[in-house]
Amino acid sequence: MRRRLPTLPPRFSSPAKAARPRRDAPFLKIDCASLPPQLVESELFGHERGAFTGAVERKLGRLELAGGGTIVLDEVAALSPAGQAKLLRVLQEKSFERLGGTETLQINARLVALTNTDLPAAVAAGLFREDLFFRLNVVPIVLPPLRQRRADILPLAEHFLSALRARRGRPDAAFSDAARRALESYSWPGNARELRNAIEGALVFAATDTLEPENFPEAIRAANSGIPVSLSELRSLEEIERQAIAATLEATRYRITRAADILGISRKTLLEKRKKYGLK
Incomplete structure (x- = not known):
């Protein structure tokens, strides 16, 4: 979903939030632009104890906590190259590992990506992965200012x-x-x-x-x-x-x-x- 920065209050972050069967499932959000790359990945994928400095215990990420619910990735264009690669794998394989972990976990969450960035231009400039763009651009919604x-x-x-x-x-x-x-x-x-x-x-x-x-x-x-x-x-x-x-x-x-x-x-x-x- 592309919109002018920012046009949606939290309860409108997904155009299909009230749709069944996910209506009563968890609805989680990550602001990719407000956190350092490692913390964004930790919030999304979770981490094991000792995965990085300060990781004193296991933490479950949003992908794991969402279950069959919805995860909103706000300002997805701000993801680091490594974060983009990991997100692409999630979309392709429906699986992931926690940071520092070896156990492969399956997901059933719906992902909604928000951005105010012109992603085709970012792809052309080499700032955003083209394959990830095509994976995300399945049902594009442009919200006017x-x-x-x-x-x-x-x-x-x-x-x-x-x-x-x-x-x-x-x-x-x-x-x-x-x-x-x-x-x-x-x-x-x-x-x-x-x-x-x-x-x-x-x-x-x-x-x-x-x-x-x-x-x-x-x-x-x-x-x-x-x-x-x-x-x-x-x-x-x-x-x-x-x-x-x-x-x-x-x-x-x-x-x-x-x-x-x-x-x-x-x-x-x-x-x-x-x-x-x-x-x-």
């Missing part, structure tokens, strides 16, 4: 708000009519991740349980008003970024992992930017 699916914006927004209420301690939070119009008017270049982060940020900063347009980033408010931002209000990207990072760090009481999640960046990137901008 959120700006081309306006009818999905508010249902997604309600889904994210429902998921975030308890997490942020705001069980009664709801969108005002004006906030709904603002969300529908914005183009969402960052797709679902930007939408989710905007809603979580609004929950952090809103003084009441009613989320208003002013609780959302300036770009969203401007899109709703239809009035261009004046030159006197324009700021450099660095200034906007610095203020966003500073506000998020303060709101999360400097919990780096949580702040990075809200901002949609990695912990490492946040630490680098924190140092760059001289934030405490």
Whole structure:
């Protein structure tokens, strides 16, 4: 499944999740871009004790845990060459070994691969295996960006708000009519991740349980008003970024992992930017 980065919330990660007979089976996901290659392989295949430094006990991988369920490989193009070769074998032979193991295990899981990468171009550039591409490209689905699916914006927004209420301690939070119009008017270049982060940020900063347009980033408010931002209000990207990072760090009481999640960046990137901008 190819989509703009990223357009699917977790419950929509498989277009056939509700289909029988796997409806009630495990539904597992691996983000291939967020982990080092060895950890991605460990998450997928599992490992035996002593397979690598830090492997102090046997760990079952997602292929083993999924049983007859579904495994979603997010950003499959980020797999290392070795990881691509191992995944190809899984698809061809329906079997694998844990890292450091010799026992061959059979699988019955369904694999769904997600990417925002142009895989044919990656194949042509030698960055992705052609044989693996053909194995994965059996039922391709191209999902348009959120700006081309306006009818999905508010249902997604309600889904994210429902998921975030308890997490942020705001069980009664709801969108005002004006906030709904603002969300529908914005183009969402960052797709679902930007939408989710905007809603979580609004929950952090809103003084009441009613989320208003002013609780959302300036770009969203401007899109709703239809009035261009004046030159006197324009700021450099660095200034906007610095203020966003500073506000998020303060709101999360400097919990780096949580702040990075809200901002949609990695912990490492946040630490680098924190140092760059001289934030405490």
